[in-house]
Amino acid sequence: MREKPKYLPPTLRDKNRYIAFQVIGERPFKKDEVKKAIWEASLSALGFLGSARAKPWFIKFDEKTQTGIVRVDRKHIEELRFALAMLTEINGSKAIFRTLGVSGTIKRLKRKFLAEYGWR
Numbered sequence: 001m002r003e004k005p006k007y008l009p010p011t012l013r014d015k016n017r018y019i020a021f022q023v024i025g026e027r028p029f030k031k032d033e034v035k036k037a038i039w040e041a042s043l044s045a046l047g048f049l050g051s052a053r054a055k056p057w058f059i060k061f062d063e064k065t066q067t068g069i070v071r072v073d074r075k076h077i078e079e080l081r082f083a084l085a086m087l088t089e090i091n092g093s094k095a096i097f098r099t100l101g102v103s104g105t106i107k108r109l110k111r112k113f114l115a116e117y118g119w120r
Helices: 031-054 074-085 106-117
Strands: 016-025 057-062 067-073 093-103
Touching: 016 074, 016 106, 031 057, 031 067, 031 074, 067 074, 067 106, 074 093, 093 106
Parallel strands: none
Antiparallel strands: 016 067, 016 093, 057 067
């Protein structure tokens, strides 16, 4: 007889927040470029240990509107926002990250901050 896999109850799981961002740059950027830039910014600003604690995770990016979502641990929101603000270029092209807002759920984040960019 197979046993059900054990999992953490909701009270013991890490609490996450979602950051909506917009990339403003010289040219439109691809999803993979932005994903790599977020990770490199996190490593350069926070270091390996800080990135491991913040747990940044790329969720989604819309190449048409240049907006996206990244997940982060709730205790390290400001650290990741700082790391993104320090980013000045992506693949040799000048770019900045503009934080649109922070929310506890993706649904609310889309409704509150990304609706004007056509997110549903």
